[in-house]
Amino acid sequence: MDRVLVDMDEVIADTTAAMRNWYQSQYGGDIDYKMMLSGKSLIMGFPPEHQARVRQQLFEPGFFRHLPVMEDSQDVLEEMNRKYEIYIVSQATEFPNSLKEKYDWLMENFPFFTWHQLVLCGDKKLMTADFMIDDHARHLEHFKGKPYLFTAGHNLDEHRFDRLDSWKDVANKFL
Amino acid sequence: MDRVLVDMDEVIADTTAAMRNWYQSQYGGDIDYKMMLSGKSLIMGFPPEHQARVRQQLFEPGFFRHLPVMEDSQDVLEEMNRKYEIYIVSQATEFPNSLKEKYDWLMENFPFFTWHQLVLCGDKKLMTADFMIDDHARHLEHFKGKPYLFTAGHNLDEHRFDRLDSWKDVANKFL
Numbered sequence: 308m309d310r311v312l313v314d315m316d317e318v319i320a321d322t323t324a325a326m327r328n329w330y331q332s333q334y335g336g337d338i339d340y341k342m343m344l345s346g347k348s349l350i351m352g353f354p355p356e357h358q359a360r361v362r363q364q365l366f367e368p369g370f371f372r373h374l375p376v377m378e379d380s381q382d383v384l385e386e387m388n389r390k391y392e393i394y395i396v397s398q399a400t401e402f403p404n405s406l407k408e409k410y411d412w413l414m415e416n417f418p419f420f421t422w423h424q425l426v427l428c429g430d431k432k433l434m435t436a437d438f439m440i441d442d443h444a445r446h447l448e449h450f451k452g453k454p455y456l457f458t459a460g461h462n463l464d465e466h467r468f469d470r471l472d473s474w475k476d477v478a479n480k481f482l
Numbered sequence: 483m484d485r486v487l488v489d490m491d492e493v494i495a496d497t498t499a500a501m502r503n504w505y506q507s508q509y510g511g512d513i514d515y516k517m518m519l520s521g522k523s524l525i526m527g528f529p530p531e532h533q534a535r536v537r538q539q540l541f542e543p544g545f546f547r548h549l550p551v552m553e554d555s556q557d558v559l560e561e562m563n564r565k566y567e568i569y570i571v572s573q574a575t576e577f578p579n580s581l582k583e584k585y586d587w588l589m590e591n592f593p594f595f596t597w598h599q600l601v602l603c604g605d606k607k608l609m610t611a612d613f614m615i616d617d618h619a620r621h622l623e624h625f626k627g628k629p630y631l632f633t634a635g636h637n638l639d640e641h642r643f644d645r646l647d648s649w650k651d652v653a654n655k656f657l
Contacts, residue, residue: 406581429598
């Protein structure tokens, strides 16, 4: 079975939507997608004077526990899980409070996965697999298998990798 | 720089000592090292009628937060950290409450490591490196680099791998 590494934030979990909702409730403003793009990060899409507070939100207990699930990701991954060796790999150790929350979130929303299939790490360059699906070019750059960039607001100007724009797109490629 | 994967439980953290102390305080008995050996697991060293409760202890909040540090591991790893690319890799997702506790424990006791150097996973077979130090043969079996078995009560009859009996032994080999 081919092994596929699948990222969490902005691939199966809609971290941008959650942050945008939180920001609107706190400050009433919205994301500037052009700024996010030039900064290659979600946080850079918010006004400079609020970026430290936005970043702080990633460390708050609870933030990662209730993220919305990306459309179609559950159905597609449930089917892929029968045909591939799937691992959900998140660079999560930067945010210690996210660790158990990411486990709980995955088990609740993707109950067909087991604890064997989750990796919470500080660096993805250790992992080997046949395919990797990630929204960050920095994780794909050193990957030895076939990399796919999952489209996100911050990566629209990245042209080095084949793209997957949605989970329907993933299904077309992998199923 | 060569990359070295180092396990946590029973390699840098004395999980056996903590469990033994807890067991003695609860039941007044002791580990049977011969049973542990035949079962290839820490838990099998306790009387059969208490094994379910012993295993439950691994899921309790707090258990992994205050494990004793293995002798000499701090000094040796601090020096190795200058000469090797070190990752601390723990098959921790089986025990969700351990995730943040393992992060906090590592940062407190090995403050020269950063969050980039920790991997909490469900399966170590994804990881590539030049060397791996682990007390479980199951993690070493499929490793493509050079495996070292770190001696623990449960692995004394395992003869397939070169052994490291202590952190002094690790220093002699790696420094």
